[in-house]
Amino acid sequence: MKRDETKSHISIRNLNVFYGDDHALKNINLDIPDRKITAIIGPSGCGKTTLLKSLNRLLDANGGVRIDGQILVDGEDIYGKQAEVTHIRKKMGLLSQKPQVLPMSIYDNIAYGPRIHGQRKKKQLDAIVEHYLKVAGLWEEVRGRLHQPASRLSVGQQQRLCLARGLAVEPEIILGDEPTSALDPQSSQNVERTLVELKEDYTVVVVTHILRQARRIADYIVFLFLGELVEHGQAAEVFADPWDPRTRAYLKGEIS
Amino acid sequence: MNNPLSDGRLRRRKWIEGFFKILMVGSTALVIGSLLLIIGTIIWKGLPALSLSMVTQTPKGGYYLGKEGGILNAIVGSLYLALGATAIALLFSLPIVLYLNFYARRNSKTAVITRFAFDVLWGIPSIVYGAFGFVLMVFFGLRASLLAGTITVALLELPIMSRAIDEVMRLVPKELEEASYSLGATRFETAVKVVLKQCLPGILTAGLIAFGRGIGDAASVLFTAGFTDRVPTSLLQPAATLPLAIFFQLGTPFPEVRDRAYASAAVLTLIILLISLVSRGLVKKFTKHIIK
Numbered sequence: 001m002k003r004d005e006t007k008s009h010i011s012i013r014n015l016n017v018f019y020g021d022d023h024a025l026k027n028i029n030l031d032i033p034d035r036k037i038t039a040i041i042g043p044s045g046c047g048k049t050t051l052l053k054s055l056n057r058l059l060d061a062n063g064g065v066r067i068d069g070q071i072l073v074d075g076e077d078i079y080g081k082q083a084e085v086t087h088i089r090k091k092m093g094l095l096s097q098k099p100q101v102l103p104m105s106i107y108d109n110i111a112y113g114p115r116i117h118g119q120r121k122k123k124q125l126d127a128i129v130e131h132y133l134k135v136a137g138l139w140e141e142v143r144g145r146l147h148q149p150a151s152r153l154s155v156g157q158q159q160r161l162c163l164a165r166g167l168a169v170e171p172e173i174i175l176g177d178e179p180t181s182a183l184d185p186q187s188s189q190n191v192e193r194t195l196v197e198l199k200e201d202y203t204v205v206v207v208t209h210i211l212r213q214a215r216r217i218a219d220y221i222v223f224l225f226l227g228e229l230v231e232h233g234q235a236a237e238v239f240a241d242p243w244d245p246r247t248r249a250y251l252k253g254e255i256s
Numbered sequence: 257m258n259n260p261l262s263d264g265r266l267r268r269r270k271w272i273e274g275f276f277k278i279l280m281v282g283s284t285a286l287v288i289g290s291l292l293l294i295i296g297t298i299i300w301k302g303l304p305a306l307s308l309s310m311v312t313q314t315p316k317g318g319y320y321l322g323k324e325g326g327i328l329n330a331i332v333g334s335l336y337l338a339l340g341a342t343a344i345a346l347l348f349s350l351p352i353v354l355y356l357n358f359y360a361r362r363n364s365k366t367a368v369i370t371r372f373a374f375d376v377l378w379g380i381p382s383i384v385y386g387a388f389g390f391v392l393m394v395f396f397g398l399r400a401s402l403l404a405g406t407i408t409v410a411l412l413e414l415p416i417m418s419r420a421i422d423e424v425m426r427l428v429p430k431e432l433e434e435a436s437y438s439l440g441a442t443r444f445e446t447a448v449k450v451v452l453k454q455c456l457p458g459i460l461t462a463g464l465i466a467f468g469r470g471i472g473d474a475a476s477v478l479f480t481a482g483f484t485d486r487v488p489t490s491l492l493q494p495a496a497t498l499p500l501a502i503f504f505q506l507g508t509p510f511p512e513v514r515d516r517a518y519a520s521a522a523v524l525t526l527i528i529l530l531i532s533l534v535s536r537g538l539v540k541k542f543t544k545h546i547i548k
Contacts, residue, residue: 058434063361090440100435103454103545112449113439149545162435169439 009034009173009203010055015069017050017059024050026227028069032220037195037204039218039235041211043256046224048207049177055205056092056175057085073173090117093166095179095191099158101150102165106142109150109161113169128168135198136164137190156187163194174198176206180213192217211251215239223247225255298525302518310519315485323512327520332487333495334524336402338471341409342417345466348410349418350452350459357425358447371422377415383475385412390479402488402495405481412476413466420465424458425451432547454546457539464535468528474499498524 008031017025025047032038040048053059057078060067071078078088090113102109110129111119119125129146133139138160142153150161159179166174176195180188195204196217208214214221214235221238223231223246231238231247242248249255309326316325352370360367389408398404428451436446452459474497482494483504498520505517 056438058437061434061437062430086440086442089438092438094434094438096431096435098431100429100431101547102432102435102450103547105545112436112441116439116441116445116449151545151547165439175438 007034008032009073010205011070011072013070013072015051015054015071016067017047017054018066018068019064024227025054026229028229030222030229030232032203032205032222034203035199035201036219037199037206037217038220038222039214040205040207040222040224041209041214041250042224042230043250044209047227048209048224051222051224052175052177052205052207055173056089056094058089058094090169091171092173092175093163093169093171095159095162095166095174095176097178098182099155099162101153101158101161104150105147106150106153106161107146110165110168113165117169132164132168133161135167135194136160137194138164154187156183156190159183159187159191160194163191167198171202173203173205176204176208178207178209181209188213211253223250225250295525298518298521301515302520302522305512305515305519306522310516311523314487323510323516327496327498327501327516327523329485329487330496330498330501330520331523331527333402333481333484334471334498335527336488337405337409337477337481337495337497338467340402340406341413341470342463342467344406344410345413345417345470346459346463348414349421349462352418353421353425354447354452356422357451358443371419374415374419374422378419381475382412382473383478385409386476386479389476393480399492400480400482400494401492402481403491405477405495405497406491408476408480409470409473412473413470416469417462417466420462421455421459424455424462428454429547456542457546460535460539460542464532467531471527472499472524474503498527 010032012028012030012032015025015028016023028051040051042048050059054067055071055073055078059065067079069079073088073091077083102112104112107129110132111125114125114128119128130139130143133142138157141157142161150158153161159182163174174195179195180191183191192213195206198204199219206217218235221232221235222229223238223242223244225246231242231244238247239251242251246255307326309324311326311331312328313326314329315327356367356370360370385408389404389411392398392407393400393404432450432454433446436450441449477497477500481497481500483496483500484494485496486493488495502517502520502524505513505520508514
């Protein structure tokens, strides 16, 4: 398959998000490239997670928030009247800060998604579970105890299980909200490596507060500051030569 | 360093620390002590009358409520009533609580009013439920019966159970719901397949609290379930209950029958104890997958 370098997967147009009177995201316009790792960076409270959660509409799941603007995924406006929210979310796997396994067995955690989307055949489910556990690099560790509670896994294993679970619903996009922040260095490295492998087939968007992580894995950088999109571009260019003084200050560690 | 002022202050703080510790330990001991005292008294007073026939036979022996025979009528009546009422209450509690937590917006008017209503209902004395049940009964042309009693007790249990489940459900981390949503699950799928599973121990406990309240309540069944010497064989027959059996037995002038009241109380306590133990075991079994 020929890769189109400039093709964008998600287009954000005039996005504004308000929590009550708090203007959390200010007129964001952004194209997120297809099958690349995009890292959203910026100081705490700058709206990184808000931006990420607006992509799969988790933001409006809880009420108390007003969202203006458009987000186009494959040309479909996910905030449009026609949009089907479960369908949108199925397109995107989410890795949260703290891995959230479901209160069921390892097997059922992965089979949960496929099951609600209609897969009932045991043989198929077995294959799905095995395949995605392998992709997430967890298969060898858990193959003998698939029916044990997922909550007994270590945090690092749980995060990889969450990744496998997200992939099992066959998304196109993987969203990560500081996916390594609760993990030990070894597990973090595992997750990072897997994300880099996955960009062959998926568009990856990661929020991170670890600059070195962004340098290691990102192809594209989005820098937010106080709800504003300050700078975005190819990672190499942004890191080498940021044009905005705020980006420069952040990269130097002067604001955090 | 050896500032006498700070020395005095330190002693004072230590004294306060010690005083409140004694207060806490004392209060705890008081609770455990009263529990043991209550159980002890009931067993001590009831033991002479407690026999196998007490739990296997219906009242016999001529005198009011019987000097002989047993209280099988009240045991079976109470179990029917409390189990039925708890089942009905659960059937209505779950949808209410799921609605409050998944569909009504947090702190929306509906949610606030509903929770307030439950708090008020919780506080209404059971005799008022009894009176209300009686009015309902008359309205529907029912006699005092197992059915009328069960419905009244279910009404009594509903707010207790709903609020207890609601409290547990509010503690479920938002992120757990988000994990399910992000896989494309609907609210309903998330509620039933993830949140109910996570709340199962809490639901069981709520059921137990409601059951205990239902089986132990006398006032609500006084007019609605009636009383009889026989084990009910239909929903439309009156049903005896343990609290009322105790009430009537204690009210007789015969010491032998009054002893039987304590035996009945011991049986009632035992039933609640047994059910607590069984559900403890069940909770253990169900908590296997719970996310802590």
